Amino acid sequence: MRYVILVAYDGTRFGGWQTQKNSITVQQILEKAAEETFGVKTAVVASGRTDSGVHASGQVCHFDADISVPAEKIADALNVRLPEDISVLKSAAAPPGFDANRSAKLKTYCYRIYCESRRNPLKDRYAVHVKPTPDFEKLQYILHIFEGEHDFKAYCASGSTAKTTVREIKRAEASRTFEGGAENIEIRVTGNGFLYNMVRTLVGTALGYARGAIDEARIRKSLSEGDRESVGKTMPAAGLTLENVDYGFDLFV
């Protein structure tokens, strides 16, 4: 039987999603919890990897096991074995043919920045301090340029093993709230898939434009010619959260 789980994690101390040597990863902790809970080894497959230090509020995973616990109680059973920084929010029986990775249609990432004169320790865990405050209208404008199908080769960190660097971004937009003298900005990007470091490089490029360091022609060139020199810096992992994976239907009813 295949089960699907909705997982949230604080990525701060993890070497990302995927099991690897030399660092603790979310996948290995979930697989250990599943083994301890259900008494069998099983692979926990996610919608996609998240990089080292990246958070998730809505990662979706599947695993196969023969379990007597009702599907919706699996979340509680796993949570008993999980550390404070990982929690299974929901669980259900997977629909026929479901694969958390291959069935995923769209993913939404949120990148958070905060703009105030000095660093704020109550925000640093899930957002990145940016100074000076970027021009919000310019930020909104340039984000729309990334929408549509493009070759994001220039936005892909070296070391990626992706077969193609073409991806479609459905939506890229910024919203903001004000709080005392501070401005908090959230950049949400929804697409059919993302390359290694792509969202963080896209955000760094958009912020470069919004503060006048990169011009629009250069960004358009980065998309048309794949020129890595034309893009901005890759932003730190702490600001990034995988918020949602869309399969075209509701997994947890």
Added chain:
Amino acid sequence: MRYVILVAYDGTRFGGWQTQKNSITVQQILEKAAEETFGVKTAVVASGRTDSGVHASGQVCHFDADISVPAEKIADALNVRLPEDISVLKSAAAPPGFDANRSAKLKTYCYRIYCESRRNPLKDRYAVHVKPTPDFEKLQYILHIFEGEHDFKAYCASGSTAKTTVREIKRAEASRTFEGGAENIEIRVTGNGFLYNMVRTLVGTALGYARGAIDEARIRKSLSEGDRESVGKTMPAAGLTLENVDYGFDLFV
């Protein structure tokens, strides 16, 4: 010369504000940073102590030193020596006769809870998971009962050395936001001073009322007769943040 600083800290790993043996405190780290920065030992005096694990987004402190750096640059000078979980947001020369503790008129604390079916690791650092969701209208209603001058003896943890347990609460109110299936509630309490654990016990009592475990007569009795048996449980420190200290004028212009 006396200086005033606005300080934010993530209280998670600290044994509270005040210097003590056997735990790391915010005061001792700030005093060490001041000594290293300005080359002289000086006491850093806060508006009041915060308990172990409690956060601050707007703690106000003063210290005395002879410093050649312009007052508004002191924040940056101190931040160079401070760890990631403490930051000086602003600095200024203190007005004549100013004392961060004795001059304080009002303090505002915020207690954050979140209500969803399961624990969320991205919220646990600054908010507390409460289940089932309390009745928000009841919560708002009961908080107003605490407003005014009362003897808060019943809300004071043992071990307090306060001379009087009478305090005046100017405002106690709740606000909420919805996010997916979750409800996030912020309870803000403004008063002329707070006893040891008072806000956390007040919030526990208000939540007890909102879920039907404590009735209004019992809460009124706790205020009129100081009966400790009549109050709810003391909520965990992680949900509490000292947001603002009001001196009746603007310290940082």
